[in-house]
Amino acid sequence: MSLLFYSQGQDHYNLDPDLKVVLDTFAPGLPQEALSTFGKLVGEEVLEVAHHIDQDAPPRLKMHDLDGNRRDRALLSPAQKALLDKLRPMIRPAYEGQGWPLHYAFGYLLADGGLYCILTITHQVAYALHKYAPEWEAVKRELLYGPAFGATWMTEIQGGSDLGANRTLAKREGEAFRLYQGDKYFASGAGLADYALVTARPEGAPQGPKGLGLFLLPREVEGRLNFTVRRFKEKLATRAVPSGEVELEGSLAYPIGRLEEGIYYTLETLTVARLANAAAAMGIAKKAHLEALFRVRRRTAFGKRLLDHELIQHDLLEMRLRQVGGTALAFLAIQAFDRAWEERPPYSPRYHLARLLSHLAKGRTAEHASAITALAMELFGSLGFLEEYGVARWHREALITPIWEGPANVQALDMLEAMAKKRAHEPLLEMLQDHPQAQRYAERALARLKEEGPWHAKEALRGLADAVAVYALAKVAHEPFPELSHLYARRYLEGEPLPLSAQRPRLYDPW
Ligand SMILES: Cc1cc2nc3c(=O)[nH]c(=O)nc-3n(C[C@H](O)[C@H](O)[C@H](O)COP(=O)(O)OP(=O)(O)OC[C@H]3O[C@@H](n4cnc5c(N)ncnc54)[C@H](O)[C@@H]3O)c2cc1C
Numbered sequence: 001m002s003l004l005f006y007s008q009g010q011d012h013y014n015l016d017p018d019l020k021v022v023l024d025t026f027a028p029g030l031p032q033e034a035l036s037t038f039g040k041l042v043g044e045e046v047l048e049v050a051h052h053i054d055q056d057a058p059p060r061l062k063m064h065d066l067d068g069n070r071r072d073r074a075l076l077s078p079a080q081k082a083l084l085d086k087l088r089p090m091i092r093p094a095y096e097g098q099g100w101p102l103h104y105a106f107g108y109l110l111a112d113g114g115l116y117c118i119l120t121i122t123h124q125v126a127y128a129l130h131k132y133a134p135e136w137e138a139v140k141r142e143l144l145y146g147p148a149f150g151a152t153w154m155t156e157i158q159g160g161s162d163l164g165a166n167r168t169l170a171k172r173e174g175e176a177f178r179l180y181q182g183d184k185y186f187a188s189g190a191g192l193a194d195y196a197l198v199t200a201r202p203e204g205a206p207q208g209p210k211g212l213g214l215f216l217l218p219r220e221v222e223g224r225l226n227f228t229v230r231r232f233k234e235k236l237a238t239r240a241v242p243s244g245e246v247e248l249e250g251s252l253a254y255p256i257g258r259l260e261e262g263i264y265y266t267l268e269t270l271t272v273a274r275l276a277n278a279a280a281a282m283g284i285a286k287k288a289h290l291e292a293l294f295r296v297r298r299r300t301a302f303g304k305r306l307l308d309h310e311l312i313q314h315d316l317l318e319m320r321l322r323q324v325g326g327t328a329l330a331f332l333a334i335q336a337f338d339r340a341w342e343e344r345p346p347y348s349p350r351y352h353l354a355r356l357l358s359h360l361a362k363g364r365t366a367e368h369a370s371a372i373t374a375l376a377m378e379l380f381g382s383l384g385f386l387e388e389y390g391v392a393r394w395h396r397e398a399l400i401t402p403i404w405e406g407p408a409n410v411q412a413l414d415m416l417e418a419m420a421k422k423r424a425h426e427p428l429l430e431m432l433q434d435h436p437q438a439q440r441y442a443e444r445a446l447a448r449l450k451e452e453g454p455w456h457a458k459e460a461l462r463g464l465a466d467a468v469a470v471y472a473l474a475k476v477a478h479e480p481f482p483e484l485s486h487l488y489a490r491r492y493l494e495g496e497p498l499p500l501s502a503q504r505p506r507l508y509d510p511w
Contacts, residue, residue: 023101179217183245271358274405282369373391
């Protein structure tokens with residue numbers, strides 16, 4: 001019985017043979033049983049609980065306890081609390097010698113912007129402590145193994161993309177600092193997080209992003225609230241994570257690593273989140289893609305199954321191309337990060353390549369996810385427009401992926417910076433060497449960028465990302481991936497229509 005989703009109750013890893021071969025290529029040897037167990041948890045519990053949180057039980061801000069004390073806590077539904085306990089292990093693999101791809105594969109399967117955000121911001125704090133503040137080992141363990149949650153608060157009311165405009169001021173007090181005039185205006189995990197990473201400018205530090213330090217901000221100090229939460233935002237999606245406004249005034253915070261390197265640590269934690277965004281974008285898209293695959297087998301129109309109509313087959317091929325292209329791009333970027341993540345500033349070309357790939361993956365997967373989920377809604381007809389079933393929600397969820405963790409234009413500008421200042425395109429072109437066609441596409445995008453500068457940056461990001469996707473798809477040594485690589489290039493790099501010769505089920509139907 002499918003009350004909400006056709007894929008309910010199923011193993012979501014098992015349902016996704018394309019994911020399996022992409023992982024075999026870019027992260028060989030991942031534990032299949034763990035992925036399958038997680039896939040079942042998603043089918044049996046996550047889908048239903050995530051839908052329930054979204055529709056009926058988003059976190060609420062509880063400002064005072066019964067005795068009138070200010071508490072500013074997020075009240076979560078018991079179902080969400082229990083589920084978060086089951087999901088927390090997914091943030092541990094990198095610290096238990098299993099590498100990053102397993103974590104991101106779980107993130108893809110989870111495919112819920114709100115739940116995954118709670119885990120990612122917790123993970124980002126653990127990451128920063130692990131690399132740059134080993135004196136907080138006990139807190140890192142609380143984050144990885146429970147019960148603590150983390151958060152990352154950079155955006156202020158006057159600017160998100162423009163981090164250098166941060167106004168929060170840090171005044172030294174012994175070994176620690178006090179933060180003043182901080183208005184962290186989009187603070188996910190507010191009311192939930194026990195520890196947050198925050199950016200602030202130490203007194204006397206230069207203006208702009210390079211003057212920002214990174215600090216660890218505990219929720220409570222000696223039993224008292226260390227900051228206040230003004231309100232929670234009303235959001236289109238990602239409702240499982242409370243996103244609030246946090247006020248910092250005299251809040252005690254501890255410096256992470258070297259204060260003058262704060263912006264580098266911040267960018268590193270952003271890379272962790274951008275890759276999560278890429279994996280989640282394709283995971284969310286996959287949920288909608290799966291529903292569409294079930295639907296077109298069951299629904300009939302004009303006397304035959306939707307699946308048997310040529311135009312539907314064309315739609316399914318578009319979906320699958322975007323789906324596999326984005327997924328291969330994301331896991332290739334994750335593989336590069338897995339090889340470079342332990343580096344510290346100043347970084348080697350290997351790290352700069354990983355960072356460049358994270359911009360390409362973040363930017364392009366967000367576009368694919370928005371397009372795939374919209375097409376899935378369309379294939380459901382009017383049912384696709386109803387809030388009652390999963391498909392419409394996944395489109396809402398997909399729409400955050402181009403915005404947070406740096407909107408699309410900012411990914412394009414950061415990509416430009418990684419190439420202009422760190423020459424990150426050189427290792428990229430070197431990587432593409434064994435696929436001359438993909439290398440030519442990348443060179444074409446770079447040549448146009450050289451001529452037109454920032455005007456062309458978003459197009460260039462798309463062109464480079466698609467060149468890498470073509471390369472990554474060709475690396476997947478399973479049928480029909482070489483052909484999908486060729487079709488992806490034709491569709492998204494040549495701008496050509498999909499040929500009639502592509503009208504074969506093995507191309508448009510992963511099952
Ligand atoms: C649900 C949700 C949760 C969030 N959670 C957090 C969180 O936990 N922590 C946190 O720190 N932030 C969080 N954010 C904030 C988010 O990361 C920022 O909103 C985002 O980075 C964009 O910043 P902004 O809103 O200030 O947009 P702006 O910076 O005002 O940008 C507006 C538009 O202008 C474009 N733009 C900006 N600068 C340029 C330029 N130089 N050239 C061309 N185009 C440009 C951008 O691409 C964008 O399209 C969250 C946001 C949302 C929606």
